[in-house]
Amino acid sequence: MSDPRGCVSLGKIFSVFAVIGATSFGGGIVAYLRRALVEKEKWLDEDSFMAALEISQTLPGLNSTNMSVIVGRKLRGAAGALVAVLGMVLPGAVAVTALGFAYVALRHDPKVAVILTGVAAAAVGLLLQVTLKIGWRQLVQPRDLAFVAVVFVLVGIFHVSLVVTLVTVAPLAIWINRPREEDKAG
Amino acid sequence: MNKIIELVNNFALMSLLAVGGGTAVLPEMKHDTVDRHHWVSDTQFAEIYSLGQLAPGPNMTCVSLIGYEVSGLAGLVAVLFAFFFPACLLCYFVSQVWDAAEGSPWRDAVQRGMAPIVIGLMLAGCYALGKTASFDPAKGWDYNLLTLGIGAAVAIMLSLTRINPALTILAGGVAGYILL
Known part of the structure; x- marks a missing residue:
């Protein structure tokens, strides 16, 4: 594969990400990204896509915008990262704004209120399903499950601030998963 | 104006705390915007989150509607910027460092250690939303x-x-x- 770096126009980067931002529904953006970036445009091979995804998931921020930053940067540096994020976020932001105007105007209508109740109840199901799908490996492994439970109780039940939770639990979790000598040998 | 600054401070912090994606900050965001600042009600928060599921693109763009509730269009734009920009900037610089740490066993340790924390936060998000919705x-x-x-x-x-x-x-x- 020829190296696409530096030769893709900013307009092209923007349009590719804007199409993803306008057509991806329901949070499965990673699948859309793979199709566009790896299969269609061939800006990344499978390995570098997975590497970029790993960073996106580990760093704070949304996976989709982090992916945009990383891929945009690889293609055209800071300007590339900027147009990629704008392309990813703007279509959804415009749609949400339109939905929001309708929401503010109509939410006191009792008919609209029951629709929104149904929509919200369904959104909980979606969120739960996504969590279980991403997290089943952590939920079946006792050591990981213990961390899942501790974080859930601290943040969900006792409303301990996220900063405090991360500063205390994350170093412990990373230390427990620290590189071992036998890993090097294996 | 003060409200806008408060919004920006709040959502910029959320942006930098959103490890593993936006849903991880849901419980904290709900606690902050509903119980602490009273910007939106319990029900509104759940409804705004649901609207985000109906729009294309990143589902957390819906947080901008909290800004809209608080101070109109200016609030909407401010929250959108505050929630997306800091994390993107961090990602821009850290991804350069991360590329350089390729092959370090500690990179793996960070990933394996953070995974259950992210799942715990997402479950807490389900719980926070479910309590209302x-x-x-x-x-x-x-x-x-x-x-x-x-x-x-x-x-x-x-x-x-x-x-x-x-x-x-x-x-x-x-x-x-x-x-x-």
Whole structure:
């Protein structure tokens, strides 16, 4: 594969990400990204896509915008990262704004209120399903499950601030998963 | 103006704390915007989150509507910027460092250590939303059975089929209209 770096126009980067931002529904953006970036445009091979995804998931921020930053940067540096994020976020932001105007105007209508109740109840199901799908490996492994439970109780039940939770639990979790000598040998 | 600054401070912090994606900050965001600042009500928060599921692109763009509730269009733009920009900037610089740490065993340790924390936060997000959206103690058991049932039906449908998630959300709205 020829190296696409530096030769893709900013307009092209923007349009590719804007199409993803306008057509991806329901949070499965990673699948859309793979199709566009790896299969269609061939800006990344499978390995570098997975590497970029790993960073996106580990760093704070949304996976989709982090992916945009990383891929945009690889293609055209800071300007590339900027147009990629704008392309990813703007279509959804415009749609949400339109939905929001309708929401503010109509939410006191009792008919609209029951629709929104149904929509919200369904959104909980979606969120739960996504969590279980991403997290089943952590939920079946006792050591990981213990961390899942501790974080859930601290943040969900006792409303301990996220900063405090991360500063205390994350170093412990990373230390427990620290590189071992036998890993090097294996 | 003060409200805008407060919004920006709040959402910029959320942006930098959103490890593993936006849903991880849901419980903290709900606690902050509903209980601490009283920017939106419990129900509004759940509804705004649900609207985000109906729009394309990153589902957390809906947080901008909290800004809209607080101070109109200026609030909307401020929250959008505050929630996306800091994390993107951090990602821009850290991804350069991360590339350089390729092959370090500690990179793996960070990933394996953070994974269960992210799942715990996401479950806490489900719980925070569900407390409002799926179970309302003020309503009768039949009402709560329906809202819980809608959520369960969506989760099961998504696990068993490859249906577009936005459609299941719309179906939830239709079910609410007919049943509730």
